[in-house]
Amino acid sequence: MPIPAKAFQRWLHGIAPDASTSDVCRAAGIKRSTLAQQLVRGKVAGATVVSVSRAYNINPVTALAGFDDFRQLAGPPLQPTRSELVSQISTADLLRALLLRGVAEPGGPGESGGGAAGVPLAGRPDPGPTVLVPPPHATSVRDWVEAIDDGELRHRVSTATGIAPQNYSAQLTANRLTPELALATALAAGVAASGGLVATGLITEAEAGWPPGARQAALDTMTDGELTTLAGERLQTLGRALRRQEHDQERTDKIWENLG
Known part of the structure; x- marks a missing residue:
């Protein structure tokens, strides 16, 4: 389920405001070219959010629940x-x-x-x-x-x-x-x-x-x-x-x- 690139970038700025794209990719173990392609296409994979969440010690379920397409995950599990x-x-x-x-x-x-x-x-x-x-x-x-x-x-x-x-x-x-x-x-x-x-x-x-x-x-x-x-x-x-x-x-x- 792709996540809108703008929504992803707003989220990313909120958890790592001073980190560059290279910093994020290095921390999350993602190829910079992979993230760049997703951003250009305007759709970021849920797996990317999960990887970035783990890199910044955020529960991936909590992170995903913040996006409209994953709001079903919100609330007590x-x-x-x-x-x-x-x-x-x-x-x-x-x-x-x-x-x-x-x-x-x-x-x-x-x-x-x-x-x-x-x-x-x-x-x-x-x-x-x-x-x-x-x-x-x-x-x-x-x-x-x-x-x-x-x-x-x-x-x-x-x-x-x-x-x-x-x-x-x-x-x-x-x-x-x-x-x-x-x-x-x-x-x-x-x-x-x-x-x-x-x-x-x-x-x-x-x-x-x-x-x-x-x-x-x-x-x-x-x-x-x-x-x-x-x-x-x-x-x-x-x-x-x-x-x-x-x-x-x-x-x-x-x-x-x-x-x-």
Whole structure:
């Protein structure tokens, strides 16, 4: 979602009145040519505001909320739902959690004799420290939308934004959403506006106001059945994507072979 260049320059003058463009770019790790091009075009990327905010120790959410197109971010932050938190846990971390729990096969020790199957990890002995990979992960955008979709979400987003459903689906398949669509999706679902920006990688979970360890806490509340089902669904999706890639590669190889 581009920000008007004039609005950006007013904001920048307010936080760094004595800094030159070179100073700002150096502090934010942005190429001067990149910022110059955005200013000439009259549209500054939200990612630029985020980078500059971090350089000057300003919460990016607070900075973005000051611009009209991001005003949805203003006000006290809503907390993410359990499903949203779990959606931002990578497939590898879900599988690792299964191994740490030692989930038994049906009929095994965990299913009988007072075993722990079906009991959240929070109610068991500590299996040891784990470190979850921070979002975004390889399917974070698609998983976030699926976590908040009530079956009609895509239709509501399409109606509200005018984006064709197939174009919206294409972005999800590619695991990306523009900030505009991420905010529209959150609004249509009635969840925290910042959740989609975390899923897309524009801001971090801490910047969004998520409590420390919130994703791990959500993971710990999942039963073995919930965790196994979710991990299985993720693996099936990954398998389909890999098969498509392999099929496309085979077709490409055949084309090159025919071309000699």
